Amino acid sequence: xxxxxxxxxxxLIFYLLSFITLGSAIMVVVKRNIFHSALFLILSFxxxxxxxxxxxxxxLAAVQVLVYIGAIAILILFAIMLTRRISDPxxxxxxxxxxxxxxxxxxxxxxxxxxxxxxxxxxxxxxxTVQGGDATYPLGELLMTNYLIPFEVISVLLVAAxxxxxxxxxxxxxxxxxxxxx
Amino acid sequence: xxxDINWALLSPELTLIGGALVIFIVDLIFRRRARYLxxxxxxxxxxxxxxxxxxxxxNYQSTVADSFFTDRAAIFFKLIVYLGTFxxxxxxxxxxxxxxxxxxxxxGLILLAASAMSFMVSSKDLxxxxxxxxxxSIVSYILAGYMRDNVESAEAGLKYFLFGASSSAVxxxxxxxxxxxxxxxTNLPAMGQALVENNIHPAFIIIAFxxxxxxxxxxxxxxxxxxxxPDTYQGAPTPIAAFLSVSSKVAGIAVLLRIIIWLLPxxxxxxxxxxxxxxxxxxxxxxxxxxxxxxxxxxxxxxAYSAIAHIGFVLIGIIVGMNYVTYTxxxxxxxxxxxxxxxxxxxxxxxxxxxxxxxxxxxxxxxHHYRGLASRKPVLALLLAVxxxxxxxxxPTVGFIAKFYVLAAAIKADFIALAVVGILxxxxxxxxYARVLKxxxxxxxxxxxxxxxxxxxxxxxxVGLCLLGTLLWGIYxxxxxxxxxxxxxxxxxx
Amino acid sequence: MFSDYAVVGITIIVSLGFVAVAIVSAxxxxxxxxxxxxxxxxxxxxxxxxxxxxxxNVRFYLFALAFVVFDVEIIFLFxxxxxxxxLGIFGLIEMAVFIFILLFGLIWAWRKGALKxx
Numbered sequence: 043x044x045x046x047x048x049x050x051x052x053x054l055i056f057y058l059l060s061f062i063t064l065g066s067a068i069m070v071v072v073k074r075n076i077f078h079s080a081l082f083l084i085l086s087f088x089x090x091x092x093x094x095x096x097x098x099x100x101x102l103a104a105v106q107v108l109v110y111i112g113a114i115a116i117l118i119l120f121a122i123m124l125t126r127r128i129s130d131p132x133x134x135x136x137x138x139x140x141x142x143x144x145x146x147x148x149x150x151x152x153x154x155x156x157x158x159x160x161x162x163x164x165x166x167x168x169x170x171t172v173q174g175g176d177a178t179y180p181l182g183e184l185l186m187t188n189y190l191i192p193f194e195v196i197s198v199l200l201v202a203a204x205x206x207x208x209x210x211x212x213x214x215x216x217x218x219x220x221x222x223x224x
Numbered sequence: 225x226x227x228d229i230n231w232a233l234l235s236p237e238l239t240l241i242g243g244a245l246v247i248f249i250v251d252l253i254f255r256r257r258a259r260y261l262x263x264x265x266x267x268x269x270x271x272x273x274x275x276x277x278x279x280x281x282x283n284y285q286s287t288v289a290d291s292f293f294t295d296r297a298a299i300f301f302k303l304i305v306y307l308g309t310f311x312x313x314x315x316x317x318x319x320x321x322x323x324x325x326x327x328x329x330x331x332g333l334i335l336l337a338a339s340a341m342s343f344m345v346s347s348k349d350l351x352x353x354x355x356x357x358x359x360x361s362i363v364s365y366i367l368a369g370y371m372r373d374n375v376e377s378a379e380a381g382l383k384y385f386l387f388g389a390s391s392s393a394v395x396x397x398x399x400x401x402x403x404x405x406x407x408x409x410t411n412l413p414a415m416g417q418a419l420v421e422n423n424i425h426p427a428f429i430i431i432a433f434x435x436x437x438x439x440x441x442x443x444x445x446x447x448x449x450x451x452x453x454p455d456t457y458q459g460a461p462t463p464i465a466a467f468l469s470v471s472s473k474v475a476g477i478a479v480l481l482r483i484i485i486w487l488l489p490x491x492x493x494x495x496x497x498x499x500x501x502x503x504x505x506x507x508x509x510x511x512x513x514x515x516x517x518x519x520x521x522x523x524x525x526x527x528a529y530s531a532i533a534h535i536g537f538v539l540i541g542i543i544v545g546m547n548y549v550t551y552t553x554x555x556x557x558x559x560x561x562x563x564x565x566x567x568x569x570x571x572x573x574x575x576x577x578x579x580x581x582x583x584x585x586x587x588x589x590x591x592h593h594y595r596g597l598a599s600r601k602p603v604l605a606l607l608l609a610v611x612x613x614x615x616x617x618x619x620p621t622v623g624f625i626a627k628f629y630v631l632a633a634a635i636k637a638d639f640i641a642l643a644v645v646g647i648l649x650x651x652x653x654x655x656x657y658a659r660v661l662k663x664x665x666x667x668x669x670x671x672x673x674x675x676x677x678x679x680x681x682x683x684x685x686x687v688g689l690c691l692l693g694t695l696l697w698g699i700y701x702x703x704x705x706x707x708x709x710x711x712x713x714x715x716x717x718x
Numbered sequence: 719m720f721s722d723y724a725v726v727g728i729t730i731i732v733s734l735g736f737v738a739v740a741i742v743s744a745x746x747x748x749x750x751x752x753x754x755x756x757x758x759x760x761x762x763x764x765x766x767x768x769x770x771x772x773x774x775n776v777r778f779y780l781f782a783l784a785f786v787v788f789d790v791e792i793i794f795l796f797x798x799x800x801x802x803x804x805l806g807i808f809g810l811i812e813m814a815v816f817i818f819i820l821l822f823g824l825i826w827a828w829r830k831g832a833l834k835x836x
Contacts, residue, residue: 055727095723105793113789117782123774150394153431157401160425167405167422182801185794186809187227188289191234192355193794195343197816198241199359201823202336204787205248206366208832209329210381211783213776226808245822252829 055096063089076122084115101178230287233280233294236273236302237346240339243269244332251328262328263682266313266335273342274306284714290411291349296711300562301345301478304569308471309338311573311686315580316463318680321371330370334467337363341475350399350410353479357395357443361388364472368460380459387442387452395439401432402487413717416486426493433488433498440483443476446535447508454520457528462583465524466576469531470569477538477565481558484546485716495547502543503642509536510649517656521591523579526656530615531572533653538564540646541630544637555712556633562708563629563701567614567622570693574611577687578604584683585676594660596669601676605664607687612657614694617650621698629705780832784824791820 066085073079087110094103161167185193231238246269247262254261277299286293312334316322322330340363343356365388369381403410405428406418419429442449457465488494513533520526541564544557582597582604583589598605614621617628627650634643697704798813805812827833 101797105796109786109789109793113782113786117779117786120774120779120782124776124779125773153434154397157428157431160428161405165422167407178797178800182797182799183804185797186801186805186812188291189349189351190227190229190812191288191292191343192349192352193812194815194819195340195352195355195359196794197791197819198336198339199355199362200787200790201819201826202333202359202363202366204784204823205329205826206333206363207783208780208827208830209326210366210369210372211776211780212830212832226806245819248822248826252826 052096056093059089059092059096062086063093076125077119080115080118080122083118084111087111087115099177101176101181227288230285232276233285233287233292233346236277236280236306237339237342239269239273239276240335240342243273244335244339247328247332247335251326251332259327262331263313263317266331267310269335270306270310270313270338274303277302277306282710286348289349291352292343292346293348294346296714297481297558297562297716298346298478300708300711301474301565302342304474304565305338305341305345305471308467308474308569308573309334311577311689312463312467312471314682314686315466315573315577316461317682318584319461319463319580320584320677321374322461322463324373325370330367333363333367337367337467338471341471344475345478348412350403350412350415353412354396354399357439357479358392360472360475361392361443364388364464364468367464368456368468370464371461374459376459377461378459380456383452384456384460387449391439391442391449394435395442398432398435398437398439401428401435405432412483412486416489416717419487420489420491426491426497429489429494430497433494434501436483436487437501440476440480441505444473444480444535444538445476445532446539447505447512447532450509450512450532453532454525454528457531458522458524458589462524462576462580462589465528466573466580469527469572469576473531473535474565474569477535477542477561481542481545481561484542488546499543499547502539502546503639506536506539506543506642507645509533509539510645511536514649514652514656517653518659523583523589523591523594523660526660527572527575527579530653530656533649534564534568534572534615536649537627537630537646538568540634540639540642543642544633544639547637556629556636558712558716559705559708560626560629560633562711563704564626566704566708567626567694567697570690570697571611571614571621571623574687574690574694575608575615577683577690578608578611581679581683581687582608585679591660591663592670594663595667597664600669607691608664609661610691611694612660614698616654616657618654619698621694622696622701622704623694623698625698625701625704777835784827784832787823788820791817 063086066082066089069082070079070086073082087106090110091103091106094100094106243265247265250258250261250265280294280299282296282299284293284295313331316330316334337360340356340360343352344360347353347356365381365385368384369378371377372381402415402419405422405424406415407422409415409418438449441447442452445453457469460468484498488498510533513529513531513536517526517529517533520529538561541557541561545555545561546557548555548557579589582594582601586593597608610621614623617623617626627646631643631646634640634646794816795813798809802809802813
């Protein structure tokens, strides 16, 4: 029985990273203190970034860390800090219909696993990933040619989201005496 | 490397985006001096976009690596979306609760939402489809919660957002699964072909499509993802509720129709179960919409449940249409969907317009505000009566024509159960709408005079347009039916 | 490729281990006699009053919001920069449109006072 090192290590790393990602995701939902939940969310994002690396998608891993952790998680933390009370024991952490929710979730999981089991494990459905070298170049190329319309639409989407969010979030302009601003 | 771009095909959407940006820029530069410019600018933009759209030619064309296309049905759906947007802009002008909030941005965002819905209807590529669905949804969340100091509006926006974000995540999972088994193709028709060629097990496709259907069901507001509709329609600013009920729904219907035809292989192992699932959804929507709607006291909520019932009807047409994809002879299913969508635009916007006008003038949307409306404001009461009867499907309105065609398509294609449920729920819905008529015509008006502010002129224009559409196509439906049949006679699988 | 990241993995494990060992060994060794005074929050010698949780100002949130939008712009710039050389003028125009639309967004946010700190 001679397994090469990488054959043994690969599944091990996958299970470890999955454990970290899923475990912290569960902690996000379970923790009473929202701030702690957000911190566990950051940990699960790190797990996802690491999983991207195991899939040879280094650009995506970098993007995950830069955008999800660097911008979105920070935004979430600021939004949390805008709330008045953070871990009031009177605030319900779970919805009243959590049994139904758990049932639907389990149903979804069952269907997903059932569907995936129908696939043959040996057929390579998706085309081979870029061997060696770096996947960023083909990604950039596709983005600028085939997917040009979504690319430009995304710029308009970002501006619309920015404008809308600022309108929803900004302070009222108090019109007091000149120079006096609350 | 360069890519071919047929700018003419993209011109309507680009016009809408450009128009929105112009409105934002004008507002930035001129501030208060250009307060009244945003509505004319928006209307000009819509007019130019519609003109460009109609000059595209009725043949199928596609551009940018086959990701964006136009064909007859796409032009039809987009015209409906633009017309709906136009009427909404008229309704939003002078809507009092919005006066505290920045109006140019409101108009600009509505134009951007229209452009996103336009992209949705014309997208052949998975990435473009998803980006445009998200774009339309995000702008809609903002618009629904626009009156942020109003608790109901904030609740509407938040509920809409939560439902939308989770449904969209589920839909993306479905798309990811289908993307994987089709060999990494993002072009949707090619994905459908690959699903057949790769011999994927039917159960997988059924489940993966189920996940996709969750997201699309959210967009059109059908059971089981209908929960957001009543609260969002009730809380959002009334013009936005009307916008969501028409333009957003129509774009969602167009996408649903295309996705079903492109992605679902025609084998009975998949079509059978999915026809059944969609039938349950259609029947549940119609039944729930009409029965729960009867209990409603708030006009906007009542119209929301009516919207759920109507989408059930449209689903009947889609079910017939999907089972007869290459049956070009009497493809009643798709024709009925197009006719219904056109008729629904006029009837529903008309009803919302009157509710908007009454709410704007008196500040109330509850049923007791409508007591004795016939004696206080006879014209408005009569107009609302016309639109509600149209929604119930009474001749000589376009509602009757639309329901007739859908039921005829269902019976002709042997979906008797669907037709029976459709007829029964139409009868029940009559009771739903008649309740409002009874309150308006037979109840005594309240003793105190309800203060009523004047109604701005653009609202009357909007109502006039809706009335024209509702009655004209009801009495003389020939041109509409002919146009719909023309738009359906095309190759759907490319 | 895997061997490169093995180094990263080992670095993470070693640094976590370093911190863990430092804290755990200190905890094992020190005497455990907690008192009320020792458990209270440290506030530079002052007596702490009230809860430590203060509701922040919304301007932090607005800045983080603008940052998210421009961070997403940055990642598209990265993807574009890799292929820029082979795209020619066409690529330049595509990205210029993208950047100008987002530049407009920035100017809008600026003029509407979302970027004011005071």
